[in-house]
Amino acid sequence: MQADSPTLRLTQELISRRSLTPDDAGCCELIGDRLAMLGFALEWLNQEGVTNLWARLGTEGPLMVLAGHTDVVPTGPLDRWTSDPFLPQIRDGVLYGRGAADMKSGLAAMVCAVERLLAGAPIKGSVAFLVTSDEEGMARHGTKYVAEVLRGRGIRPDYAIVGEASSNLQLGDRIVVGRRGSLGCNLRIHGRQGHVAYPHKADNPIHRLAPALAELVATEWDRGNANFPPTSFQISNVHGGTGANNVIPGEAEVIFNFRYCTESTAESLKARVHAVLDRHLPHYEADWWHTGEPFLTRQGKLIEAAQAAIGEITGLRAEQFTGGGTSDARFIAPLGTEVVEIGPINDSIHKIDEHVNVEDLDRLSRIYENTLARLLQ
Ligand SMILES: [Zn+2]
Incomplete structure (x- = not known):
């Protein structure tokens, strides 16, 4: 552990800024000042109370983007934290604080990696930072x-x-090369309320719903592929009934969610769901929400360089992973960009006593530097 590590110092400075979404709390300015000293051109693309920094050095290709976010999730009950989440503290070689792993250490490691890289051989191409709150x-x-x-x-x-916490048990054992998409629906089924003794005078929405749900649950949406498991359909809520045992309800509600792979699209899944619903339900409303496209980066120079860099610094062969939730990589990949997420161990993210190993900070920074050197020098 190095007490004088620039990556440790910058991580600590970032953690002490209380940047709860969407408040950047001056983090981007701190990063921007460091980048401006290196000759980066800064551009503020702030939007609706969100701080967005686009900083670029160079005009030539290839263009490498280092991306991350300064915002953190709420702390949860403060009395359950061992130390103040916004006063970074080191205990037994571990740095504690909100954002320590997700993802202020990643940002700090990126800034310091570029500082060292530019102090060495000249680069061919451009480097940019995309930082948001x-x-x-x-x-x-x-x-x-x-x-x-x-x-x-x-x-x-x-x-x-993207400097998100990608590692599982040890720094560098895993990199994220893709993510599943997420698509959800609030479904409301209309019938006609009545007495259970007079069903011919009512229209029971639960009875209409049951075969539709059975069919949706039994559907094979796709078979997945080498990189992803099959698309999964899960019902999370079913509501219906008035509470009385002798009343046929007038309405029922269902909430369901797809975690889908690159073999399906949001549009294809919606169309297939509607085909089933139209067959069973005369009156319904489907309110869809789509929170993320799936992406899978191609096997190219970036994965190769990242794995070689990780191998050199840690001795590990990084597993390529597509599980977990969504990240901002989903917005960058559609530009046609090769994208990977490389960052610290993720077991404490969003939790009480979030932390990162101090010795991993410099190693992560060296992984970034080594990856960049392979692609730009
Ligand atoms: Zn994050």
Whole structure:
């Protein structure tokens, strides 16, 4: 453990800023100041109370983007934390604080990696930082917005590294190369209320719903592929009934969710669901929400460079992983960019006493530096 580690110092400075989504609390300015000293051109693409920093050095290709978020999730009950979540504290070689793993250490390691890289051999191509304060919330005005701006300008980054906590048990044992998509629906079925003794005078929405749900549950949506498990359909809520045992209800409600792979699309899944519902339900409303496209980065130079760098620094062969929730990589990948997520161990993210191993900070920074050197020098 190095007490004078620049990555440790910057991580601590970032943790002490109380940046609850969408409040950046000055984190981007701190990062921007460091990048400006290196000659980066800073551009603030702030939107609806969200801070977005786009900082680029160089005009030539290839373009490597280092991406991350400064916002953190709420602390939860403060009295359950061993130390103040916004006063970073080191105990037994572990740094504690909200954002320690998700993902202020990743951002700090990226900034310090670029500082060392630029002090060495000149780079061929460009490096940019895409930093937002809206990832943990609705994520509408952050990376998604910046990606739209880039698309509008015809800028297509060749590579992007997102510094999310990707590691499982040891730093570098896992990198994220894709994520499943998420699609959900609130379904409301209309019938006609009545007395259970007079069913011919009523229309029972639960009876109409039951065969529709049975069919949806039994459907094989796809078979998955080498990188993803099959698309899964899960019903999370079923509501119906008035509470009385002799009343046929007038309405019923269901909530369901797809975690889908790259073999399906949101549109294809919706169309197939509607085909089933139309057959069984004369009157219904389906209110869909789509919170993430699936993506899978291609097997290219970035994965190769990242794995070689991780091997050199940690001695591990990083597993390529597509599980877990969503991340901002889903907004960058559609630009045609090779994207991977590389970051610290993720077991404490969003939890009480969130932490990162101090010795992993410099190692993570060296992984980023080594990956960049392989692609840009
Ligand atoms: Zn995160």
